[in-house]
Amino acid sequence: MKRVIKLIIIILLMNILAGCWDRRDIEATVPVLGVGIDFVEEKDRNLTKSNKVKVTIQVPVPANMEQGEGVVWIISSVGETVAGAIDNLQNKLNQELFFGHLQIIVFSQDIAKEGINKYLNFFRNSAQIRRLSWLLIAEDKAEDIIKSEPKLESIQSVYLTHMLNNGVSTGRIPDIRLGDFFIRLSNPGEQATAVMLKADKEIIDYIGLAVFEGDEFVGSLDQPETLYYQRALGVPNDTSNLVLACDPTTEIDRLTIKMQEVSNKLQPELKEGKITMKIKLKVEAKVLEQLNKNNLGREEVVKQIEMSIENKLKREIDKVIKKTQSKFQTDIWGFGEYVRAYYPDYWNKINWEEEFPKIKINIEVQAYIRQVGMINFTGK
Amino acid sequence: MLKEKKPKKRVIKIKKEGKVTERQFSAIIINTVLGVGILTLPRAAVSFADNAGIISVLLASLLSLINLIIIIKLGLRFPDKTIFEYLQIILGKFLGKIIGFLIISYWFVFTAFVIRTFSELIVTAVLPKTPIEVVIIIMLLLVAYLSYKDIQVLGRVNELYVFIVIVPILFLTILSFKRGHMVYVLPVFHGHSLINILKGAGKSYFSFLGFEVVAIILPFITTKKLSIEYGIKGWLIPSLLSIIVVIASISVFGVFELKNLVWPTFELIKSTQFFALIFERLEVAFITTWVIALFTTASNLLFGIAMGGAQILNLHKHKTLVITLLPLLYLVALSPRNAYELFNLVDIISIIGLILTTILPIILLILVQVRGKGGSGVNEESN
Numbered sequence: 235m236k237r238v239i240k241l242i243i244i245i246l247l248m249n250i251l252a253g254c255w256d257r258r259d260i261e262a263t264v265p266v267l268g269v270g271i272d273f274v275e276e277k278d279r280n281l282t283k284s285n286k287v288k289v290t291i292q293v294p295v296p297a298n299m300e301q302g303e304g305v306v307w308i309i310s311s312v313g314e315t316v317a318g319a320i321d322n323l324q325n326k327l328n329q330e331l332f333f334g335h336l337q338i339i340v341f342s343q344d345i346a347k348e349g350i351n352k353y354l355n356f357f358r359n360s361a362q363i364r365r366l367s368w369l370l371i372a373e374d375k376a377e378d379i380i381k382s383e384p385k386l387e388s389i390q391s392v393y394l395t396h397m398l399n400n401g402v403s404t405g406r407i408p409d410i411r412l413g414d415f416f417i418r419l420s421n422p423g424e425q426a427t428a429v430m431l432k433a434d435k436e437i438i439d440y441i442g443l444a445v446f447e448g449d450e451f452v453g454s455l456d457q458p459e460t461l462y463y464q465r466a467l468g469v470p471n472d473t474s475n476l477v478l479a480c481d482p483t484t485e486i487d488r489l490t491i492k493m494q495e496v497s498n499k500l501q502p503e504l505k506e507g508k509i510t511m512k513i514k515l516k517v518e519a520k521v522l523e524q525l526n527k528n529n530l531g532r533e534e535v536v537k538q539i540e541m542s543i544e545n546k547l548k549r550e551i552d553k554v555i556k557k558t559q560s561k562f563q564t565d566i567w568g569f570g571e572y573v574r575a576y577y578p579d580y581w582n583k584i585n586w587e588e589e590f591p592k593i594k595i596n597i598e599v600q601a602y603i604r605q606v607g608m609i610n611f612t613g614k
Numbered sequence: 615m616l617k618e619k620k621p622k623k624r625v626i627k628i629k630k631e632g633k634v635t636e637r638q639f640s641a642i643i644i645n646t647v648l649g650v651g652i653l654t655l656p657r658a659a660v661s662f663a664d665n666a667g668i669i670s671v672l673l674a675s676l677l678s679l680i681n682l683i684i685i686i687k688l689g690l691r692f693p694d695k696t697i698f699e700y701l702q703i704i705l706g707k708f709l710g711k712i713i714g715f716l717i718i719s720y721w722f723v724f725t726a727f728v729i730r731t732f733s734e735l736i737v738t739a740v741l742p743k744t745p746i747e748v749v750i751i752i753m754l755l756l757v758a759y760l761s762y763k764d765i766q767v768l769g770r771v772n773e774l775y776v777f778i779v780i781v782p783i784l785f786l787t788i789l790s791f792k793r794g795h796m797v798y799v800l801p802v803f804h805g806h807s808l809i810n811i812l813k814g815a816g817k818s819y820f821s822f823l824g825f826e827v828v829a830i831i832l833p834f835i836t837t838k839k840l841s842i843e844y845g846i847k848g849w850l851i852p853s854l855l856s857i858i859v860v861i862a863s864i865s866v867f868g869v870f871e872l873k874n875l876v877w878p879t880f881e882l883i884k885s886t887q888f889f890a891l892i893f894e895r896l897e898v899a900f901i902t903t904w905v906i907a908l909f910t911t912a913s914n915l916l917f918g919i920a921m922g923g924a925q926i927l928n929l930h931k932h933k934t935l936v937i938t939l940l941p942l943l944y945l946v947a948l949s950p951r952n953a954y955e956l957f958n959l960v961d962i963i964s965i966i967g968l969i970l971t972t973i974l975p976i977i978l979l980i981l982v983q984v985r986g987k988g989g990s991g992v993n994e995e996s997n
Contacts, residue, residue, distance in 0.1 A: 421868050
């Protein structure tokens with residue numbers, strides 16, 4: 235008798251403890267890899283009155299994996315809100331949408347201009363979304379990025395994440411994920427940025443950095459400007475290079491330099507109620523090519539090259555900072571956080587958004603040439 | 615040969631039934647303190663004093679150390695009695711029982727809310743379709759199963775699980791520093807009013823509560839002389855862990871984002887990446903190990919409740935109460951309507967806990983000193 239009771243209890247427990255409520259077979263879910271969010275176009279809007287947002291999603295089609303064609307399926311739907319549009323999407327699908335594998339979230343520039351926060355709320359509130367997903371801004375339509383089909387990888391979202399991750403590890407693309415975007419939105423001392431992309435049918439192109447004021451898109455830095463932005467924040471650079479122009483006053487010809495190690499130190503200084511931001515950069519560079527002349531063996535030439543690297547970096551970084559100060563008037567550098575950290579009393583008195591365009595920037599660059607490559611320069 | 619065997623047997627026999635070793639004693643403290651508090655601690659810490667939240671957490675942990683030592687000192691006056699027994703000696707039978715009942719009610723609500731909070735996290739983060747009632751029931755059954763056992767079993771289970779609880783969270787938190795910015799942590803010492811810091815400390819104190827369970831474990835420890843030393847050891851680990859978690863959270867999220875996050879520690883682990891693509895969703899692994907932390911917290915407290923209740927009601931065994939209290943525990947756990955109401959109630963409970971653990975032991979210790987009741991401490995021990 236006792237055994238029978240025990241057996242019954244075990245069988246009953248098996249039913250409860252298996253967690254059947256949340257059992258979800260992998261076949262029974264539609265994993266979303268990428269989401270693109272656009273405004274509904276004016277001419278279409280008349281048809282669907284209150285509908286404002288168009289959500290385009292990318293889902294993999296497992297059955298087509300082997301053939302390598304038609305591996306992803308793009309579907310879109312409209313709705314009043316993001317969640318509403320996703321709900322409408324569900325009407326068109328046989329299984330439930332699952333956002334746990336979401337890699338990229340793309341917003342069109344138009345949406346970003348209106349203020350991105352209200353459209354991000356769905357992603358922020360959902361426990362499925364990871365903070366390490368990418369938040370991207372499309373130069374034109376978000377749909378185009380989700381739809382484009384690069385050649386090397388059959389699933390486009392995977393291609394795009396690899397591209398972005400490699401860009402980050404080589405210092406080409408700023409490492410600003412969804413979570414970082416949220417943090418920058420919350421922090422009073424820095425403004426949000428996001429990676430900007432452009433796409434046509436086959437090629438996705440990284441074109442720079444979207445600059446926000448609050449949650450509103452105000453403009454963008456182009457790709458070279460982003461490179462200097464990255465260097466100023468101390469991110470080393472593995473791939474893209476700095477080309478120094480030929481300088482008639484010295485013995486340097488056109489040079490291509492690679493900045494292997496970059497370290498920075500940001501130090502705000504408060505004098506007479508004004509902030510001076512000191513940026514100290516240490517750059518370790520390598521000469522990749524020099525046209526015409528073989529004079530790298532001479533120490534004074536190396537000194538001259540170092541000098542010109544320093545000047546060029548100083549000039550360019552200063553230009554980018556000036557641009558953010560005058561054109562956008564938003565602190566995408568996070569200088570405000572340093573002011574908050576080092577001068578809390580002063581910080582409480584001021585409004586950083588008004589103060590940032592007025593601060594002085596003092597850039598110091600120290601460059602070292604460590605490697606000159608394989609050619610033995612004779613020192614002529 | 616035969617003669618040598620005998621004393622060996624005796625050594626084993628000294629650890630008679632119903633005893634916990636010193637290591638188990640600290641393990642019980644660690645596991646009781648490490649519960650649900652640390653999951654929301656970073657938000658609680660910065661809620662009033664922004665960056666000085668680190669100081670708030672330090673203050674809260676120091677206060678818990680002081681209280682812990684006072685409770686142990688008090689307990690050592692009555693080496694073989696639990697708090698519910700010596701309350702009756704110090705304050706008289708009637709008042710002692712009432713105060714004892716107060717402590718039990720506080721532990722009871724505390725346990726219920728701890729279980730509810732964690733179930734809330736599980737339901738929002740891992741099992742969205744499972745009714746929260748089911749999660750609570752399963753958790754309660756598991757907790758009751760351990761509380762139903764003897765103190766010795768409790769000690770062993772705690773000793774066994776302590777590393778399973780500590781290692782993952784420590785590891786994951788240290789990994790998360792990779793995405794941190796030290797500038798977010800500053801300024802720690804500037805521009806925050808003392809009142810806000812103290813308020814933050816009061817709110818952070820919730821995650822250090824649970825150490826008061828020593829009041830009921832103390833009579834079972836084998837070597838009473840070592841109880842303070844091992845008590846401090848038991849205090850040290852959760853405190854260090856809490857401070858590391860708070861610093862990591864602030865350095866990753868910054869103070870202002872932290873205030874927006876319902877489950878900061880969980881989000882911290884969610885945004886940690888380990889070997890890029892191999893281990894991406896670490897939070898699931900974390901929740902699985904944290905179930906154990908919660909299970910031990912609730913079991914130890916429920917054991918304390920049942921034990922104390924039995925001593926107040928003059929029952930022979932604590933086991934009777936464990937089963938009878940379960941339905942009530944379930945109802946209390948379900949009573950808050952949603953997570954926000956729950957957090958408000960948790961704040962109230964933590965204030966009650968602050969008062970009970972800070973003021974009561976000191977008053978008792980003074981009374982004992984004045985009236986000269988109880989032994990003068992360790993010397994009295996007759997083992």
